Structures are given as structure tokens and as C-alpha cells.
Amino acid sequence: MSNGGKHLVIIGGVAAGMKAAAKARRESPTMKITVVTDEQYISYASCGTPYFIGNIVKDSKKLILRESPYFKNMHNIDVFTRHQATAIDTKSKEVKVNDLEKGQYLIFNYDKLIIATGAQPIVPPLPGISLDNIFTLRTVTDAFKIKSCVDSGKVKNAVIVGGGLIGLEMAENLVLRGIKVTVVELLDQILPPLDKDMAMIVQKHVMEKGVDVVTSDGVKSFEGNSSNFVTKVITGKRQLPADMVILSIGIRPNTKLVLQQINYET
Ligand SMILES: Cc1cc2nc3c(=O)[nH]c(=O)nc-3n(C[C@H](O)[C@H](O)[C@H](O)COP(=O)(O)OP(=O)(O)OC[C@H]3O[C@@H](n4cnc5c(N)ncnc54)[C@H](O)[C@@H]3O)c2cc1C
Structure with a gap:
């Protein structure tokens, strides 16, 4: 796969989103890769959270495997935390994103889009x-x-x-x-x-x-x-x-x- 100047946007930054980002980087060293997630934390291990509450996992750093600077420095992947995708326009290939901290809307243009928005509890x-x-x-x-x-x-x-x-x-x-x-x-x-x-x-x-x-x-x-x-x-x-x-x-x-x-x- 050679996607030199293309832009991949991924919505969601936990297991699926960050794995997709890392795999895309392995496939294409030059593609621009952007992850947007509405959460503060990315790439974390939900599976360990009950044991963190139980004090068996003592350090929360063991739950949060990687943070945004790691992905930028090691893989040149831009991660926008606290940014919520609110609309996708597949005709113009745009994602509308709400910066939840500043309350401003941004537009991200994409060539490829991966939706990894997961699930939420009932x-x-x-x-x-x-x-x-x-x-x-x-x-x-x-x-x-x-x-x-x-x-x-x-x-x-x-x-x-x-x-x-x-x-x-x-x-x-x-x-x-x-x-x-x-x-x-x-x-x-x-x-x-x-x-x-x-x-x-x-x-x-x-x-x-x-x-x-x-x-x-x-x-x-x-x-x-x-x-x-x-x-x-x-x-x-x-x-x-x-x-x-x-x-x-x-x-x-x-x-x-x-x-x-x-x-x-x-
Ligand atoms: C307590 C617990 C224990 C678990 N134990 C295990 C286990 O032992 N083994 C196992 O295999 N699995 C386990 N799981 C399940 C596993 O954690 C999930 O399958 C995994 O988190 C799914 O990852 P995901 O990236 O698909 O989705 P999610 O983890 O749901 O991540 C999706 C992300 O996308 C974000 N998002 C959603 N909509 C938008 C939007 N519009 N804009 C921006 N961001 C958005 C969400 O906020 C979230 O951050 C457990 C889960 C929990 C909660």
C-alpha cells in the first residue's frame, strides 16, 4: 500500500482506533494519519479497570498504555483528544469535529476514514x-x-x-x-x-x-x-x-x- 500524500482520519482512539492507526503507519510511512477521540485518554486497557478499582492494579499508568505524544513522536500520528466527530460528509470527504475544550468546530478532510467509535453501556x-x-x-x-x-x-x-x-x-x-x-x-x-x-x-x-x-x-x-x-x-x-x-x-x-x-x- 503506498499512500504517500493521502490523509487517513480515524474516529475513536481506544483498542480498534489506535491499532488501526499503528497498522496504517506500518503499511505507509508517509501517509498523514489523524485520530480524533472525544475522550481524554487513548489506547487504554478497559479489561484492567475492575482490578484497578480493586487495588490489584495499583498504578493507573498500567491501564493507559500509550499517550498522544508517544504516537506523535514514535509514529508521526496526530491524536486529537477531547475532540468529538459530530458529522461526516462522504461526498466532500469531510468530518466535522467539535473541540470539546474550546467549543469550536473544525473540519478534517480525509481520503480514507475509519470509524472506530466502539460502544457505550446501556x-x-x-x-x-x-x-x-x-x-x-x-x-x-x-x-x-x-x-x-x-x-x-x-x-x-x-x-x-x-x-x-x-x-x-x-x-x-x-x-x-x-x-x-x-x-x-x-x-x-x-x-x-x-x-x-x-x-x-x-x-x-x-x-x-x-x-x-x-x-x-x-x-x-x-x-x-x-x-x-x-x-x-x-x-x-x-x-x-x-x-x-x-x-x-x-x-x-x-x-x-x-x-x-x-x-x-x-
Ligand atoms: C470493564 C471491562 C472489562 C473488559 N474486559 C475484557 C477482557 O477481559 N477481554 C476482552 O477481550 N475485552 C474486554 N473488554 C472489552 C474491550 O475493552 C472492548 O472490546 C474494547 O474497548 C473495544 O475497543 P474499541 O476501540 O472497539 O471501542 P471503545 O473502547 O468503545 O472505544 C471507542 C472510542 O471512540 C470514542 N468515540 C465514540 N464516538 C465518538 C465520536 N463521535 N467522536 C470521537 N470519538 C468517539 C469513544 O468515546 C471511545 O473512546 C472489557 C471492557 C470493559 C468495559
Whole structure:
């Protein structure tokens, strides 16, 4: 591939975006490569974030593998953090980008475009959902917020909504931090991809480690105190005390940007 004077723009700067940028540079030493991401951090390991919250990974630098200067200095890749792509015009080959710090719009012309905008956690529109200390975990910034809440020492009871992989990793790590944890799962088993008999083995192990697991029960609402902090999770069958809630009920792909473009073209 020889793309001497061409410009590759990549939207999204985590696993897919930065890997695409690095691979493009290996293929073409001279191509201009630009990455835009709405986040402050790039190229980080989401997988380690539960263990950072649990104090097993002690240094946040182990989560953030590379920062923008590394990509500029080592690979001549320009990374624009806190820049959100808001529209794509495929006819004129332009991406409209909002500089989130300055509140200014920029236009990036491209010859090739890679969309690596990933996904975001599902947040159900339940009563009380906007109370403080109800979190999702996707980004390093999310992990910093959750860890800071745990480090405050004020969290005695946590409820984890969703018994999938992220929910259970959070349960493991919050228990390590001395917090009483209840996992609430709507289905009749945790870890839905597993057969039930296998999931029951995991559930038994998790409960032996001190986690309460309730299945076949769904969260209906959240209650809080006068300072707007969550205090209780109301499920179909229970009321659970909660100083912290982690929502881990799945993710949705970030398709808004692309769908806008499809609508624009039709
Ligand atoms: C807690 C946790 C544990 C995990 N553990 C594992 C594991 O053990 N093994 C494993 O394989 N995977 C694991 N994963 C999944 C893995 O982290 C994801 O698959 C990976 O992050 C996906 O990378 P991505 O680049 O496709 O998307 P994302 O990580 O979602 O990155 C997309 C980026 O694009 C940005 N963006 C979106 N829209 C725009 C826009 N319009 N303009 C600019 N930027 C935009 C987003 O803000 C984000 O920074 C885990 C994930 C989490 C949250």
C-alpha cells in the first residue's frame, strides 16, 4: 500500500482506533494519519479497570498504555483528544469535529476514514437513575470515578445490576475492598452465555467469596437521600440498601454518527 500524500482520519482512539492507526503507519510511512477521540485518554486497557478499582492494579499508568505524544513522536500520528466527530460528509470527504475544550468546530478532510467509535453501556430509564453514585464502567475515566467513590470509605453496600462478566469482575473487586456486594440478575442464572449447570458452579464460588447473588429479579427503581445520593435499590422482589450501584447490563454500539450519515445520503 503506498499512500504517500493521502490523509487517513480515524474516529475513536481506544483498542480498534489506535491499532488501526499503528497498522496504517506500518503499511505507509508517509501517509498523514489523524485520530480524533472525544475522550481524554487513548489506547487504554478497559479489561484492567475492575482490578484497578480493586487495588490489584495499583498504578493507573498500567491501564493507559500509550499517550498522544508517544504516537506523535514514535509514529508521526496526530491524536486529537477531547475532540468529538459530530458529522461526516462522504461526498466532500469531510468530518466535522467539535473541540470539546474550546467549543469550536473544525473540519478534517480525509481520503480514507475509519470509524472506530466502539460502544457505550446501556443505562435504562428507570426512576432514580440519575442519582449520584450510580455508575457504569466502560472507560478509564469511569474507573477513576468509581475508585474515588470507593476510596472515600463511604461505601458499605454496593448493588451490581447484571451478572455478566463485567458485573462479576466488579463484584470480585468490590468485595476485595471490604464492601458488601449484591448482584441482581434478571435471568435465572448469572453469566448467560454459560449453560445453567456451569453457571451454577460459578455462582456457588462467587457466593462462597462473600457476594450475594439474586437471580430471576429485576431492578425497578432507585431511591436516594436529600443530598441526591443513592441509598436503596428497589427490585421486583426486594429492597436492597446501596451506597453505590454499578450498572452492567450490556452495551450498545455507537452508531449515531454513521446512521446520521446514512440518513443524509438517502
Ligand atoms: C470493564 C471491562 C472489562 C473488559 N474486559 C475484557 C477482557 O477481559 N477481554 C476482552 O477481550 N475485552 C474486554 N473488554 C472489552 C474491550 O475493552 C472492548 O472490546 C474494547 O474497548 C473495544 O475497543 P474499541 O476501540 O472497539 O471501542 P471503545 O473502547 O468503545 O472505544 C471507542 C472510542 O471512540 C470514542 N468515540 C465514540 N464516538 C465518538 C465520536 N463521535 N467522536 C470521537 N470519538 C468517539 C469513544 O468515546 C471511545 O473512546 C472489557 C471492557 C470493559 C468495559
